Every structure is written in structure tokens, then in C-alpha cells.
Amino acid sequence: MIVFRPAPSESERPTRFPTPFDRKAVHPLARRAATELMAELAQHHATPWRLHEPGNGKMFGVLVVTASDGALGYLRGFSGMIDGQWDIPGWAPPTFDRAARAVVWGPGEVEMLDYTARRAALVAGKPPDEHSAEAKRLAKAVRALDAERTARSRVLMAQIQACYHLPSAQGDVRALRDIFAPAEPPAGAGDCAGPKLLAQAYTLGLTPLALAEFWWGATSATGDRREGVFYAACRGKCLPILKHMLAGLPADPPPLFGAAAIPADEPRTLYEDAHLLVVNKPSGLLTVPGRSASMQDCVVSRLRDRFPDATGPLVVHRLDMDTSGVLLVAKSLEVAKALQRLFALREMEKHYVAVLDGEVTGDHGHITLPLRVDIDDRPRNIVDSVHGKPAHTEWQVISRAPGRTRVRFTPHTGRSHQLRVHAAHPDGLNAPILGDRLYGYTPPDDDERLLLHAERLAFVHPVTDAPVVVTAPAPF
Numbered sequence: 437m438i439v440f441r442p443a444p445s446e447s448e449r450p451t452r453f454p455t456p457f458d459r460k461a462v463h464p465l466a467r468r469a470a471t472e473l474m475a476e477l478a479q480h481h482a483t484p485w486r487l488h489e490p491g492n493g494k495m496f497g498v499l500v501v502t503a504s505d506g507a508l509g510y511l512r513g514f515s516g517m518i519d520g521q522w523d524i525p526g527w528a529p530p531t532f533d534r535a536a537r538a539v540v541w542g543p544g545e546v547e548m549l550d551y552t553a554r555r556a557a558l559v560a561g562k563p564p565d566e567h568s569a570e571a572k573r574l575a576k577a578v579r580a581l582d583a584e585r586t587a588r589s590r591v592l593m594a595q596i597q598a599c600y601h602l603p604s605a606q607g608d609v610r611a612l613r614d615i616f617a618p619a620e621p622p623a624g625a626g627d628c629a630g631p632k633l634l635a636q637a638y639t640l641g642l643t644p645l646a647l648a649e650f651w652w653g654a655t656s657a658t659g660d661r662r663e664g665v666f667y668a669a670c671r672g673k674c675l676p677i678l679k680h681m682l683a684g685l686p687a688d689p690p691p692l693f694g695a696a697a698i699p700a701d702e703p704r705t706l707y708e709d710a711h712l713l714v715v716n717k718p719s720g721l722l723t724v725p726g727r728s729a730s731m732q733d734c735v736v737s738r739l740r741d742r743f744p745d746a747t748g749p750l751v752v753h754r755l756d757m758d759t760s761g762v763l764l765v766a767k768s769l770e771v772a773k774a775l776q777r778l779f780a781l782r783e784m785e786k787h788y789v790a791v792l793d794g795e796v797t798g799d800h801g802h803i804t805l806p807l808r809v810d811i812d813d814r815p816r817n818i819v820d821s822v823h824g825k826p827a828h829t830e831w832q833v834i835s836r837a838p839g840r841t842r843v844r845f846t847p848h849t850g851r852s853h854q855l856r857v858h859a860a861h862p863d864g865l866n867a868p869i870l871g872d873r874l875y876g877y878t879p880p881d882d883d884e885r886l887l888l889h890a891e892r893l894a895f896v897h898p899v900t901d902a903p904v905v906v907t908a909p910a911p912f
């Protein structure tokens with residue numbers, strides 16, 4: 437344990453463990469410990485660990501703890517491995533049984549290398565004519581080998597995961613696979629900084645008080661992790677684990693976004709005829725119901741009450757909960773299908789306005805960064821050039837102010853969080869939208885909103901063939 441010098445006063449101690457799933461919940465003492473660790477990383481570790489080389493950035497964590505004698509300090513840890521090492525003196529060790537894992541991983545690694553070599557040999561032997569009988573035979577052999585390798589890899593993964601055992605504050609030690617059962621644990625579950633730090637605290641007889649995790653080094657390959665920025669624990673890998681490990685501590689629950697009270701007269705109608713309407717969705721209101729029972733209030737549920745005879749899905753596209761602006765609604769299934777065809781054919785013109793946290797270079801341009809959902813941290817989306825779906829955003833600067841840029845976005849595809857990721861990504865505008873709790877540099881305050889608004893929608897009416905243009909000025 438690294439003891440705080442000078443020692444914090446009694447009033448500075450956390451009374452409850454802040455939830456690690458809310459970026460706003462970083463306790464001042466956890467922030468103090470993280471700041472100390474950032475300075476140490478910059479001075480002593482960044483160069484030997486090559487943290488600023490592409491692909492080498494890392495998530496680090498600090499856990500504020502108290503000892504039985506009342507001393508207050510913190511533990512430090514990192515996610516996964518650093519410089520090819522699981523164990524580094526002075527840092528939280530991994531949560532797996534080393535001997536048991538070695539029995540599985542040693543032979544397993546040899547197997548995987550053998551698969552790789554055999555595959556390379558098959559590919560190298562392919563003749564130039566890909567339509568020849570030999571080429572087809574080798575292609576079939578490669579597919580069979582890939583399937584065999586995938587099946588074997590799953591078995592090895594399950595055996596490795598069986599080596600992880602995670603304690604709770606109550607002393608209840610559970611196997612990793614039992615924590616996720618009946619689902620399969622995600623790859624890397626149990627290797628994040630948070631679980632490693634909590635496990636070490638319990639092993640040393642220390643009481644955890646607050647956790648903070650931050651990124652240090654080169655920006656992540658997906659562009660969504662930047663040096664010195666605090667991030668919430670990932671929900672896919674860490675939510676089940678930390679829920680178990682924090683059991684027995686006075687801990688705050690994870691935040692529930694989308695359950696805020698919205699005035700009953702929202703969303704307000706901007707345009708309406710016998711077939712469809714356009715509403716102005718407020719920020720904070722879901723478009724469709726969420727998974728939780730407390731997140732059923734949404735545009736769809738409210739419009740069902742207003743139009744009990746309407747058929748079909750009502751809304752034919754979506755806006756993020758945090759985004760406001762024009763939203764198109766169909767009163768019948770037939771009209772909904774016709775409008776969805778317009779979206780599919782890209783015959784629906786949409787414009788958004790946003791205020792960015794940064795000064796953008798240039799006045800106009802296009803962003804084409806492929807996107808996919810972050811399966812370990814939904815609802816976040818990330819850039820992925822291999823598995824991502826094509827995403828195209830056009831942007832135009834409207835005005836500038838010190839440290840701020842107001843832009844107009846025209847999305848030519850409709851991927852989830854497209855504008856937010858394209859704004860924040862270093863290969864996009866490198867300036868996140870202000871108030872973005874997922875992709876911003878800092879989490880917004882309670883009275884701040886995402887400064888992204890759908891201000892214009894233009895299309896040809898699917899029934900009357902008349903042009904329809906609906907606008908709603910941004911409220912910021």
C-alpha cells in the first residue's frame with residue numbers, strides 16, 4: 437500500500453464506495469492517487485514500457501484503501517499485461533491461479549502456433565488459378581483448419597477461465613465462469629485493473645474505499661481511449677465481476693441513464709398530417725423502450741397513448757437518448773415501410789448541429805470511419821477497420837469560439853453513435869461533442885446535456901409525393 441503523504445483528514449474519506457461505472461463518480465482521493473500515479477508513469481515507466489508507441493497505451497487503476505490501523509493509501513494496477521508480463525513488483529497481480537494456468541496455457545500456446553504454421557503452409561501452396569481443383573481443395577482445407585482451430589480455442593479459453601477465482605468483501609470466492617453463468621465470460625474478463633486491485637486488497641486485509649481507472653500512453657487503436665482521461669469500468673467484462681466483488685461494502689449502484697422525468701407534453705409535434713408526423717424529441721428521452729423496467733418511458737410509449745389506433749412501429753428511425761431534435765413518426769405500418777425505404781435509399785436528408793470541445797482544423801470535410809458496437813462496453817461504439825460497418829459523415833463549420841467549434845453534420849449513413857464517434861476520434865474531427873458522457877474528455881455535470889441536435893429533416897411524402905421540410909432550431 438502506498439500511504440498518502442500528507443494524510444487526508446477524516447472528512448476526506450469516502451463514506452460509501454462510489455460506483456466504478458460512472459465517470460463522474462471519481463472520488464477526490466482516488467483522483468489524487470491517480471494523479472500521483474500519472475506523474476510516476478510519465479517519469480519512470482512510459483519509456484521502458486514503450487507506452488507511447490502505437491498499440492501500447494494501457495488502462496491503469498488506483499484503489500483507495502484503509503488498513504486495520506486506520507492508515508489510508510492506495511494500490512495500483514494495470515489491465516492485462518505490460519511488456520509481456522503479468523507480474524510486476526509493486527503492482528496488483530493477476531486474479532488467476534498461476535500454476536493452474538501454466539498447465540493449460542503452455543501446451544495450448546504450442547497448439548495455436550502449430551495451427552498458424554499449418555494454415556500458412558496451406559495458403560502458401562495455393563496455385564495462382566483460384567478456380568482450379570487444387571485451389572478449391574486447399575481453400576476447403578483452410579476452412580476446415582480454421583473451424584478446428586476455433587473449436588479448440590474455445591475449449592482452451594474455458595480451461596483458462598477456470599483458473600480465475602474472485603473474492604468478495606464478504607469472503608465469498610467464486611469462479612469466473614460461475615459469475616457469468618449461464619453466459620460465457622468475455623475474453624479478458626478478470627484481467628482489468630479493477631478486479632485485480634480489489635482481489636489484492638482483500639488478500640492483504642485492506643478495506644477498499646474508492647476506485648479510479650484511466651488511460652496512459654498512445655491513444656487506443658480504436659481511438660476511444662486517450663492519455664490522462666478517466667473512464668468508467670466496462671460493463672461487459674466488469675459489471676458482473678465487480679458486482680460480486682463489491683458485495684458486502686456500502687457501495688453506490690451503477691447509474692441508470694434514461695430514467696429521468698421528462699414533461700408529459702413531450703415530444704412536441706412539429707408537423708402532422710393523416711399519415712405521419714414529425715416531433716421534436718427532447719434530450720434525455722429514449723426513442724424506444726430500454727431493457728430495464730424503469731426505462732419504459734420513451735417516445736414510442738408516449739405516442740402509443742396519443743395515437744391508440746396507429747399500427748406499425750411508429751418511429752422509423754432513432755435518435756440517441758442524449759440527442760434532441762426532429763424525429764419522424766408513421767401512423768401506419770404501410771407508411772412506416774415506405775419511409776424506411778427512403779432511409780435505405782438515402783433519400784432522407786438529415787442535418788444536425790453540434791458544439792465540439794476543441795478547435796477543428798478546416799471548414800468542411802468528410803469522415804469515413806467504419807463503426808461497430810463495443811461488445812465489452814455497450815452502448816459505446818468504436819472504430820474497427822476490419823469488422824466495422826461503413827459510416828460516412830459530412831461536416832461543415834458554422835462558427836468558432838476559443839476552444840469550441842460549432843458544426844453542421846450531414847450523416848450519409850445511420851450508424852449508432854456515428855456523429856459522436858466521428859467527432860471524437862483522432863482520425864475524425866478529434867474534438868468530442870460537448871456534454872458527451874461516453875466519448876467526451878470529461879463527464880458532463882448533472883445540468884449539462886449533449887450539445888447535439890437534429891435540426892432539419894427533408895423528404896418526399898410517400899403518400900402525397902409533396903416535399904416535406906421540417907426544422908427545429910437547436911436549443912443551445
